[in-house]
Amino acid sequence: MAELHQKPEDKVIQELQDIAHKLRIHSIRSTNASKSGHPTSCSSMAEIMSVLFFHTMRYKVSEPRHPSNDRFILSKGHAAPILYAAWAEVGLFPASDLLNLRKIDSDLEGHPTPRLNFVDIASGSLGQGLSVACGMAYVGKNIDKASYRVYCILGDGECAEGSVWEALNFASYYKLSNLCVILDINRLGQSEPTSLQHDMDAYRKRLEGFGFHALVVDGHDVEEICKAFSGAISMQEKPTAILAKTYKGKYFLDIENSEDWHGKPLGTKAEEVIKHLEGLIKNPGALQIQPQEPLNDDAGLADLSALELDSKPSYSIGEAVATRFAYGNALAKLGNCNKRVIALDGDTKNSTFSDKLRKVHPDQFIECFIAEQNMSGVAIGAACRDRCVVFASTFGAFFTRAFDQIRMGAISQTNANFVGSHCGVSIGEDGPSQMALEDLSLFRSIPGSTVFYPSDAVSCEYAVEIAAKTKGVCFIRTSRPNTPVIYKNDEVFEVGKARIVLRHPKDRILLISSGVTLHEAMKATAILEESGVSVRVMDLFTIKPIDCEGIKMHAKECGGKVITVEDHYPEGGIGEAVLSAVSEDPFITVRKLAVMELPRSGPPDLLLEKFGISAKCIARAVLQFLEKK
The missing domain is CATH 3.40.50.920 (Rossmann fold)
Structure with a gap:
């Protein structure tokens, strides 16, 4: 389709470039003050951040988590200083606070966490941000049915993570046209150049192969970046990937595109570089730029108050019922009560019985296929800003591969619920590869987690209801064999009460x-x-x-x-x-x-x-x- 793009005025382009340099200067000063951090990784994405925050994204500065705001995920979390700098420059807090970076009494931590009101999820364990962005975009498109868009910046180094490609496949399959992925391709990893370095054609072919609208741009050319974001907004059939060719330490004298500067403040070179950057700024005064479109306030409030089973369990004492089966029953009952109760599964829905929700409310079910890391990230993203109550299920053994996503979910203060079936040797003939025998240990180790292990169908249904209302990561361990019902249908269960x-x-x-x-x-x-x-x-x-x-x-x-x-x-x-x-x-x-x-x-x-x-x-x-x- 033809891309509708109105070229910004020359004055706007210059101001956006000036802002990029200001963001660079903030990143240098804050990392120098803390004597740690990643100023060169910030510099490569300065123009991208400038265009996003001062031209493209729609949001209320006074309410960073407003339901209708565009979402932003910094997957390359080590570039946190430039994220903080952008919010300071738009006026959320004084720029002087940036000098508190990484100090023990400051929420401007080394990598972003939701202690900050403008951060939705913690990032820094690389390769995870895009899955979270997919969860946000899926909810925006299919559940909120709102016009907010989701932007996610990845580093090229983290694209070696398989979870990135799981997420790309998910976004393409569900045609998340409200998602824009930006790859900051600055060529250099932590210890050596990345595998593809600046082979932009290879990146383009890969992203197109995954079904994306792929745009290659000069990541330091403000006009090109503006045009690319305009193209992303006008693309309605598929998600967009902006592949930005950038340079680590861009405009840093004697440092740009050099190895051995990853994760190092500029130290004694800082003032020389800052002076050079200040000389490039044409308009050092107050910023006049506003986003290109006003906020479209159409997301509305998400009512998560009704989270009860729509009917009590209805089992007979002694009846043989697997707890995994009861989980499916409870999920469907919750879904009947609240349309924002959603289930995710990794192609095991007819074994975990999450398909019971799909059968009655197909629009409240997300098939994530055999990609448990991405499924866990999508669950965390879907639960962001309390837009949905999320249950993600698969065999308990397979959550071990998503442990990093789950621990990052705890740092993200997520309320996502995870349900693992087929636990222990009692699953039988399938053998040890399918037997979850580490899952309790895994989820018990997660800070703030609640770990349910129901013993019959009645207690399992109530565990699901309680988990839906419980803050933090919840895990429900369900079993494959049928076991006798031992509790009355009106039994009362509480967290922490045996x-x-x-x-x-x-x-x-x-x-x-x-x-x-x-x-x-x-x-x-x-x-x-x-x-x-x-x-x-x-x-x-x-x-x-x-x-x-x-x-x-x-x-x-x-x-x-x-x-x-x-x-x-x-x-x-x-x-x-x-x-x-x-x-x-x-x-x-x-x-x-x-x-x-x-x-x-x-x-x-x-x-x-x-x-x-x-x-x-x-x-x-x-x-x-x-x-x-």
Whole structure:
């Protein structure tokens, strides 16, 4: 299609160039003040930032997170100083604050985090920003149906990350024409030149091959950049990639395009370079430039207040139902209640049962295909600015490859929910590659996370409802096998509150578990009764936060003896969570039953037995514990 572009006046072009130099100067001064940072990486993208913030993007300076603002993601987070400089120059805060870069009492951190009101997500672990931008753009186009656009700047070095290409494929597949990706191709990585250096034709062919409207520009030519952004806005059929040929340290005397300057302030060379840049500025006075179009305030407020199951669980006590199946039921019920509840899946929707939402509300489901890193980033982006309540599901084992995205999500203060099915050896014949045995450890290690491990269909449905309302990263661990329903449909569940499912007046040991092995523990009580031994069984419900007081109280009522049972490796799972909870109490002793070695394929019951977490193994462990003096 023909690109509609009105060339800016010469005065505007000059002012945009002047702003670029001012942003360079700010970047030099702030990194010199902190004696650390990346001024050369900032300099290569100065003209891009100038055009974006002072000409192209539509936003309210007074409300950086206004729902209708254009979004901006700095994927190359080490260039944070120039992002801070841009917001200072538009008037959000005094430019003098830039000299507090990287100081302990300043939110102008070395890489951007949402402690700042103009930052949506944390960046700096490279290769992730574009996935987040895709989530924002998808919501903007398909859920908000608003006119805001999403801009994401990547460095050429981070394009070696596979997650970038997962995101490009996603953006193209969903025709996210409201997304503009800018590649700052400055040729130099941290330790040596990038693989493609300045082979702009190779970049163009790759981006076009991924279905993008690809535009190659001189990244230091303001007029070319303006025209490229105009072309991106007029392109309605596909996303746009602006491939900007730039130079690291542009306009820095004796530094431009030189190696060995990555991540280094200019030090004693700073004043010489600043003087040179000041000499290039034609209009040193106040800025007069405004964005080319006014903000189109059409996003509206996102109502996330109605987050209840539209009907209570409807199971019978003893009915065999997999928690993964109950997850799908709960998701559909939440989706009925609020159109902004959305589900993402990585081509496992008919196993995780997230397809239950897709069947009733296809517009609230996003298929992310087999690209778990991108799926996790898209989930974080979709949850930004509280536009949606997001559940992302796949086999629990596959979240291990997205651990970096999830930990960055926590730094981003995301409220994204992750759901992992097919956990532990109980999945059976599929074998160890499919068995999530590290997932509890992974999600427990995430700061501020809530980790649910429901043991039946009723508790799973309520876990989904609670997670939808819980701030921070949530993880729900679901199981493949059908297990008996043990709770009434109107049971009340709370984060951090365990439940006693079996007890006797003379219990001698407290068995603590969740999920499949909780049912094995319950079976073990029948075996132990034949030996005249009674034990108490506790269902944790949440592994984090864990019910410290409840565990200690019931452990002491059972003589201070505790056995934990889990379909998980011993490191970082239920056993270690319980040990941490009682670590300061010398009168409580804990023994752990877990999967202690690399598992193998086989029928679930035989695997539980082989790896020491079946009912018989639990009963044997109880008797051995009681025999010890």
